[in-house]
Amino acid sequence: MITLLRGDLAQWRRIRTRMPTPQAVAAAADARAAGDWRTAAALADTDVDLDLDDVRHRFGTEAAAAIDEDLHHLALDLLLWHLPRHHGGMTTLRARTSAVLAPRAVDHGTPLLRVRLPLSPTGPQRLLLTVATLADLNWMRNRWYVAPRQTWDVRETAALRAAWGCSADRPPLLAPDGTPLPWSALGTGDDAAAATERVYLMLAAGDYAAAWRACGIELPFTDTKALQRGSGPPTCPVGLADEIRAVAATFTERPRFPAERVDTLFGAHLNVSVGDELVAAESDPHDYNEGPPTVASGPVPADLALLHAGLMTPGDLHPLLRAALFPTLPPALPGAGVPSVREPVPESAVGEPGAPVRVRCRGEWHLVGVRDGALRLHGHDADELRREQALRVMGGASAGCFAVRDTWLTGAGRLPKALAAQRTRVRERMLDGDTDWLLDGLARGVVDPLMRDGSGWSLRHMAMWVDHPRLLPLLDAAGLPVDARDRIGRTPLYVALMNGGDIALIRALVAAGADPYAQTVHGASAIEEATYRSSRGDRALLNQLWDDHRAAAGR
Structure with a gap:
């Protein structure tokens, strides 16, 4: 009721x-x-x-x-x-x-x-x-x-x-x-x-x-x-x-x-x-x-x-x-109450990063899971992986474990419920600003630096939520492009500008070679968003972005 x-x-x-x-x-x-x-x-x-x-x-x-x-x-x-x-x-x-x-x-x-x-x-x-x-x-x-x-x-x-x-x-x-x-x-x-x-x-x-x-x-x-x-x-x-x-x-x-x-x-x-x-x-x-x-x-x-x-x-x-x-209840002990934002529910309830997940593939059940910093297909050997890559080059469609891997790396498609829960777990911990948790998962190899969420956002897109100076070098080392696109073409620079990312992150992305003119599928770009923010009062932002871009291009 x-x-x-x-x-x-x-x-x-x-x-x-x-x-x-x-x-x-x-x-x-x-x-x-x-x-x-x-x-x-x-x-x-x-x-x-x-x-x-x-x-x-x-x-x-x-x-x-x-x-x-x-x-x-x-x-x-x-x-x-x-x-x-x-x-x-x-x-x-x-x-x-x-x-x-x-x-x-x-x-x-x-x-x-x-x-x-x-x-x-x-x-x-x-x-x-x-x-x-x-x-x-x-x-x-x-x-x-x-x-x-x-x-x-x-x-x-x-x-x-x-x-x-x-x-x-x-x-x-x-x-x-x-x-x-x-x-x-x-x-x-x-x-x-x-x-x-x-x-x-x-x-x-x-x-x-x-x-x-x-x-x-x-x-x-x-x-x-x-x-x-x-x-x-x-x-x-x-x-x-x-x-x-x-x-x-x-x-x-x-x-x-x-x-x-x-x-x-x-x-x-x-x-x-x-x-x-x-x-x-x-x-x-x-x-x-x-x-x-x-x-x-x-x-x-x-x-x-x-x-x-x-x-x-x-x-x-x-x-x-x-x-x-509740004025008649005894006073709360120091530190008591308030559910913890870091551990809201048991890990197993929402997907522990790295835990193997079953996938139906070719009439069998295979295991996939993040290990050593990447999504591993435990039911397939190196020869099968090479054949799958050749099939994709010729325009073939993936299925089973390989379709799951494609979704994991692009955000397009469906994941098994347990694996989707692991992806959500990473996103929510980043949204909470829990940099230590994320870096620990990357160090232990149970968080894949190349994963994407359902919108196609990479960890570089989500860097605005955490202590990005500590995260970005790890993403660079993993080979994640600075202009990685989500499912509608938004780059990390565009997302940071659109969502109020701080100027230090924006400057770091530009210094790393981010293109402020890269357009989404709708024709929008980071430079246009910077112009809009400048008109709304953040007048130094556009000049700073332009100066940083010219300096990066001149190197």
Whole structure:
């Protein structure tokens, strides 16, 4: 029944297993306690582009002191739990979006802490912490929303109980010890959690308008039409009215909530009443924010739904989130909780790299597997391999083990499920930024440096996710071309530019001979993408790329 409120629990379970490790969370807490907020940020995979002396020079001593105070209480490892994710089953963060950390008060010249999410859902999954003003945010033309303080300020995490409609001792859907309540028991009682559960039941029944009115939000219609498009779970209005009032008071202007939550039947704009406040909603989810701040809103919190479905326990939560939701439970031990991103599930469950896999070939079962750094066909001798190569030269089609090898090296075709799981394993560990794991697998010969994923991406395409200075020399030694093409002709240089790869990787690829004019099957090229990024503010990139290309060509 919980899937009536959240039909994406499988995606969110995968997201939760890929959060920072318990050790990283504990280390970040220790760093904050010691006043070292930069180390705490680094442990949450966040780059910092922020100079307090510059803030003091531009905005004054008082503004710099306020920023410094918030930085010392900023838990980016907790904010990660609340950041929006890409739709469609992916575990990556929503692209081209920024979270503005809710300030105490603001005008158009007030410096704001801004956490910028990745440029692309398939790009490096690192955050960027900067300072911006409202004028900067409007000029940058990126989506942004106001992140409530309970989602990032360690002094105010207990406020999450009210924001999520919890009682003093338990959250909705759950008993005080985290035990899921049966569906038939929801909404009974007069405590805050029971009142929230009644709203949940209205949402599950499709009575959206009544649910919103129960939360103090008046709508300009009387029937029970959906308040969002059919592809997403119902928006939960619990706590939304209070958040709207808080944002309106802080920014001294009328806020709005995300466009994708509103049915297009209501036209370009929909005004709803929250007490004496009006809230605007845009009907185009791809609109950029220009002026009015967007209020954080969404479906029933994924963590509550996961706990109710038995897919998580309170011990799996971030310690600060656990303390907020379950105040009567004993405090979590240091380093406890938070499923490890490095070992989300046993290796055998998703494919241990190098493990032999059975393949049906010529009416028999053969074994294939990565050994000594390459996919080996254990059921075929050297003469058979030479005959197969001659067949391919004459235009023949491969089958059995040889078809599997072709797919492994190109990405085109189907792999046995276990081998596909090994390929996914490598890709996900790289996306997590786990360079040590990857280099260990390459050193042991259980990761093939010439493998491709289903899109035809090579390890060079994926180098933007890891510590590329350590990886690229190994790929060079393995003979992987610098302009290796994926299935639609994209080179590693093009992919890095498209997905927000850092300038050091881009320069390394160009220095190695990457062609910025190489075109995809659609006629796009790296030089065009660099020009586009230059027009969006990264003005030094195009000149740097061009200078590096000329220098490499002159050698």
